[in-house]
Amino acid sequence: xxxxxxxxxxxxxxxxxxxxxxxxxxxxxxxxxxxxxxxxxxxxxxxxxxxxxxxxxxxxxxxxxxxxxxxxxxxxxxxxxxxxxxxxxxxxxxxxxxxxxxxxxxxxxxxxxxxxxxxxxxxxxxxxxxxxxxxxxxxxxxxxxxxxxxxxxxxxxxxxxxxxxxxxxxxxxxxxxxxxxxxxxx
Amino acid sequence: xxxxxxxxxxxxxxxxxxxxxxxxxxxxxxxxxxxxxxxxxxxxxxxxxxxxxxxxxxxxxxxxxxxxxxxxxxxxxxxxxxxxxxxxxxxxxxxxxxxxxxxxxxxxxxxxxxxxxxxxxxxxxxxxxxxxxxxxxxxxxxxxxxxxxxxxxxxxxxxxxxxxxxxxxxxxxxxxxxxxxxxxxx
Numbered sequence: 001x002x003x004x005x006x007x008x009x010x011x012x013x014x015x016x017x018x019x020x021x022x023x024x025x026x027x028x029x030x031x032x033x034x035x036x037x038x039x040x041x042x043x044x045x046x047x048x049x050x051x052x053x054x055x056x057x058x059x060x061x062x063x064x065x066x067x068x069x070x071x072x073x074x075x076x077x078x079x080x081x082x083x084x085x086x087x088x089x090x091x092x093x094x095x096x097x098x099x100x101x102x103x104x105x106x107x108x109x110x111x112x113x114x115x116x117x118x119x120x121x122x123x124x125x126x127x128x129x130x131x132x133x134x135x136x137x138x139x140x141x142x143x144x145x146x147x148x149x150x151x152x153x154x155x156x157x158x159x160x161x162x163x164x165x166x167x168x169x170x171x172x173x174x175x176x177x178x179x180x181x182x183x184x185x186x
Numbered sequence: 187x188x189x190x191x192x193x194x195x196x197x198x199x200x201x202x203x204x205x206x207x208x209x210x211x212x213x214x215x216x217x218x219x220x221x222x223x224x225x226x227x228x229x230x231x232x233x234x235x236x237x238x239x240x241x242x243x244x245x246x247x248x249x250x251x252x253x254x255x256x257x258x259x260x261x262x263x264x265x266x267x268x269x270x271x272x273x274x275x276x277x278x279x280x281x282x283x284x285x286x287x288x289x290x291x292x293x294x295x296x297x298x299x300x301x302x303x304x305x306x307x308x309x310x311x312x313x314x315x316x317x318x319x320x321x322x323x324x325x326x327x328x329x330x331x332x333x334x335x336x337x338x339x340x341x342x343x344x345x346x347x348x349x350x351x352x353x354x355x356x357x358x359x360x361x362x363x364x365x366x367x368x369x370x371x372x
Binding site (some may be wrong): 028072086090091092095098099101102105140142143144147148150151152154156157158159160161164165166169170174176177178180181182 | 214222266274277278281284285287289290326327328330333334335337339340342343344348349350352355356359360362363364366367368
């Protein structure tokens with residue numbers, strides 16, 4: 001029976017996370033009350049918090065999965081695909097991130113936890129990947145790799161913010177200009 | 187006597203705005219209750235709301251002044267100075283912007299009002315300035331001026347977000363990489 005039980009647990013977890021994502025997107029982090037989480041998820045608070053101890057754990061798990069997905073996309077398909085992906089994110093869901101960041105400013109412990117979401121050594125993996133590209137001469141060499149990473153992060157943040165505001169973005173043009181920023185001079 | 191009275195009104199207005207900015211930065215937009223506004227400003231709610239009808243008007247006036255200052259900086263000292271300035275903004279105050287954007291998503295009327303803050307035709311002025319630079323060949327011509335403006339906005343948003351999170355930014359490196367993005371190929 002353990003296999004059936006595992007599959008069942010996994011399905012429940014997915015149901016909970018899907019519903020929680022909808023509740024956060026619809027009502028915001030603060031506005032996603034336990035009653036609204038129950039409503040979107042379709043399970044009682046007892047059942048929900050049996051899987052995830054509190055609202056923060058739910059959000060953290062969703063954010064970790066997003067981060068994991070983005071990292072995988074970056075490593076497997078590269079920067080352009082990742083930027084394009086960011087421009088297609090759900091604005092309501094992106095907006096939850098900005099609300100959460102506002103809250104985390106007053107909570108350094110959770111801010112650190114949040115910053116390392118989706119981690120498990122993948123940050124090192126990304127760094128190694130970027131270093132490899134740098135060594136192959138795929139980036140300009142008159143600024144440091146660190147500066148290029150900081151620039152990419154700023155663009156990614158800016159895209160996420162624009163997306164959250166529902167601003168139209170021309171992903172092709174953006175990718176082109178970003179490349180001009182980081183590619184070696186021709 | 188009208189001149190004395192004008193000066194007095196103006197001083198009061200500055201006192202109110204300075205205190206409101208501190209209250210928003212310290213407690214967030216939502217957390218800046220009337221009692222906290224009174225405390226930071228040092229005036230009664232009656233006096234405060236005699237100058238600005240509600241909390242939104244206070245925030246809107248502060249955001250308009252910021253926008254006006256940024257636009258002036260851009261037109262008088264250029265893009266680099268503006269990016270550098272953004273990296274030195276107060277993180278707590280920047281964070282209020284992200285909180286407000288979250289709120290405005292559900293309020294299209296105020297979102298439009300907010301988007302045109304500090305306006306009075308200055309948006310046209312900025313566009314004309316950028317068009318002038320474009321015509322002088324100061325930007326690359328293989329993407330449209332619109333795309334360059336979108337890129338600059340994204341970088342500005344990303345810098346504001348990084349600043350709000352208290353992330354260290356190397357303004358020199360950032361300016362360099364942004365220029366590589368928008369300058370004509372050498």
